[in-house]
Amino acid sequence: MTKTRVTARAHTNIALIKYWGKRDTELFLPMNSSLSLTLDEFYTDTTVSLIEGNSDQFVLNGELQEIKEINKISQFIDLFRKVAGHQSAIKVESTNHVPTAAGLASSASAFAALGTALNELFELNFDQTTLSTFVRQGSGSATRSIFGGFVEWQMGTKSDGSDSCANKIDNADWNIAMLTIPVNTGKKEISSREGMKLTVETSPFYPAWVEQAGKDLITIKEAISQRDFIRLGEITEANGMKMHGTMLGATPPFSYWEPLTVKVLQRIREIRGLGLPCYYTMDAGPNVKVICQANQADQIKQLLDDTFPNNPTIISGVGRDAYILSAE
Amino acid sequence: MTKTRVTARAHTNIALIKYWGKRDTELFLPMNSSLSLTLDEFYTDTTVSLIEGNSDQFVLNGELQEIKEINKISQFIDLFRKVAGHQSAIKVESTNHVPTAAGLASSASAFAALGTALNELFELNFDQTTLSTFVRQGSGSATRSIFGGFVEWQMGTKSDGSDSCANKIDNADWNIAMLTIPVNTGKKEISSREGMKLTVETSPFYPAWVEQAGKDLITIKEAISQRDFIRLGEITEANGMKMHGTMLGATPPFSYWEPLTVKVLQRIREIRGLGLPCYYTMDAGPNVKVICQANQADQIKQLLDDTFPNNPTIISGVGRDAYILSAE
Structure with missing residues (x-):
């Protein structure tokens, strides 16, 4: 590993064909495929850094998070650490540019940004579709935030979720x-x-x-x-x-x-x-x-x-x- | 026929198990059975009288009705005239004690009252359940207004609707x-x-x-x-x-x-x-x-x-x- 600090940005998305219901709550496998539009106005910037010690750290919108939140993030990072064969503790600094006043959930952009940053930090070289299967395990709708434009999240059929992934359908560049x-x-x-x-x-x-x-x-x-x-x-x-x-x-x-x-x-x-x-x-x-x-x-x-x-x-x-x- | 003028009262009802969808729009045959509570506060009083001439008359809440409304009532009266073998024109005078401010439909109590009055005028001696199959052909929910208390409208299975009728389930006299x-x-x-x-x-x-x-x-x-x-x-x-x-x-x-x-x-x-x-x-x-x-x-x-x-x-x-x- 040659990098020690990576910052990524991912945008939130709104489903036009809704994701509603899981067939596997652990792996966030949906009961139906969905389709969304990614929005440029709302996004999350996330920085991941290698740190000393055994514990991950998590700073959200400038505030150090509690153990419950850190554990959720650590479990997500573990998915990437496992593939990378790497044990390093990680500091996650995340800023949601999703104004509270918009009433939108930020978990989609948050996990998509975190996954994108970890993919780069650990030099995993996942393509976007593969990466979408990883971020799915943080938040279902994050699957779709890997791509811009109109994005399909194919529900997949495999029990391990490896085919429950996103693909871009269209750039949505038509007004x-x-x-x-x-x-x-x-x-x-x-x-x-x-x-x-x-x-x-x-x-x-x-x-x-x-x-x-x-x-x-x-x-x-x-x-x-x-x-x-x-x-x-x-x-x-x-x-x-x-x-x-x-x-x-x-x-x-x-x-x-x-x-x-x-x-x-x-x-x-x-x-x-x-x-x-x-x-x-x-x-x-x-x-x-x-x-x-x-x-x-x-x-x-x-x-x-x-x-x-x-x-x-x-x-x-x-x-x-x-x-x-x-x-x- | 010995009677020339009959007045009947029927109460409106609110379904607890809803009637929603017809399998036969002509005969008002429902897709599902329903169950209602009859309300004492809202009712219709209807007087039917034998009159001279060939045309029925219809006065609703003191106002003479237009031909479209009269035709609907005449078709309903025809159901009873046919069984009675009687040709007489009828004057219908109906008063809804269903305040507009309540936002309730009055067709249930209206057709139940009219049917009840016609049954008596023509001395048809229909029992209540049979009568309910007749009033059903004026308004579906009228079927249930023949009875008080908790009333079931059994959807029935026959194509002529003869078994799509109401029955009292309970007097609802328990608070x-x-x-x-x-x-x-x-x-x-x-x-x-x-x-x-x-x-x-x-x-x-x-x-x-x-x-x-x-x-x-x-x-x-x-x-x-x-x-x-x-x-x-x-x-x-x-x-x-x-x-x-x-x-x-x-x-x-x-x-x-x-x-x-x-x-x-x-x-x-x-x-x-x-x-x-x-x-x-x-x-x-x-x-x-x-x-x-x-x-x-x-x-x-x-x-x-x-x-x-x-x-x-x-x-x-x-x-x-x-x-x-x-x-x-």
Whole structure:
């Protein structure tokens, strides 16, 4: 090993075909394939350094983390150390450029950046797709943050997860943007992990969700290859709402929707009615994301901000692949 | 025929196991059996009289109705005239005691009252269960309003609908009440008829809904026979949310929820957390109905009214069978 300190950047992503439910909770193997758009506005920068001693260190947003957080990171680093045949302790310094006000999860960009940095530090030379199978074991959605543009996470079929990996589908360089309307950025009552588990175990809608997500993936890839924005949007909106429908089918039923969520969804439909194509999706939380055409993003943001002045919309363009910022 | 003028009363009902989807739109044959509670607070009084001439007349809430409305009523009266072998024109005078502010549909009590009155006028002597198969052809949910208490509408299997009928399950005389929290009493964007059709035709969750509704019916009947209020409430809430989940699965997805709907559902869960058992259900609209124990209804209403002073909660007890008020 010739490097002692590497910094990498990875962007967050928003799924258009949702990942919802695990077939293996240890390996983060999903029940269905998913497809996302990587966002340039939200990212994590992570520096990994070789350090003396036996214990890893973890500094997040300038704060030294507690043992529970360090252990999670150490287990993740172990995946790379094992392949590298290296025992060195690592210091991880990570900064999330995902504003709390956006209400987005940062685990996708965080594990993608960490994995990208470790791949370089340990000189493992994993290609991006292989690397995606490693970062998957930190956070499922991190799998997709290895790539920019429209990214597919193929669920795979192998029990060891080696074929549950990401691939870039398209650069998304055809006038695509995404808006984030923060509704509530506080802690959720039900984590996405808990929500997935409850849905998989109790919702009679779940098998149909898995089947439909497979179909939606095929049709959205057609829409992307044809650069058919309207169809892309319609499939995105239908798929996201289906995911939320599975939750109402759970026992007990649950929902991430808040009163303001419903208002925002209504307003998006109104704006669409004005002739501005835009389509919503929601993850396991109350915040709303909207895919739109980049040249109309400012106009749609203005309409939303007029209606929701306390919840300013954030515009994001398309993010690039995870990459190395510096290595020494 | 010895009678010339008959007045009947029928109460509205709220389904705890929902009717959602038709297998025959002409005969109002449902895809699944349902179970309801009849409410004493909301009812329709209907007078039918023999009149001269060839044309039926229809006065609703004191207003002479248009030809479209008269035709619908005439077709319904024809079902009874045919059996009676009678050609007389009929005047129908109907008054809904279902305040607009409650946001409840009045078609269930309206057709149940009309059918009950016609049965008496034409001296058909249908028993209640047979009568329920007739009123079903005016409005599906009217089937259940022939009876008071907890009522099951068995979907039946025959193509002529003769076995798609109601039966009383229980008098519900064990401390049961229902609250109605009106959220929006205006016209809906999507009628329940349209919503059902879109769901049956496009939602991949629909087959699982039908199967689950059958299971829920069995367990709620167990809960009723055991007078287990908590279990009754939990099944009610889960079943209603499942129905709303099927809509999010439709293409395009749709929802009857409004921002205030979500607030009310949150508040009900909070009130339940205070140790007052109460469980919500929703029909094809934004209004919320809550089943609770009658001796706690005032207390729960007060808590709701404190939170939603502009949407006062209406308490209802359990309604009785449809009955004849006068016959001459």
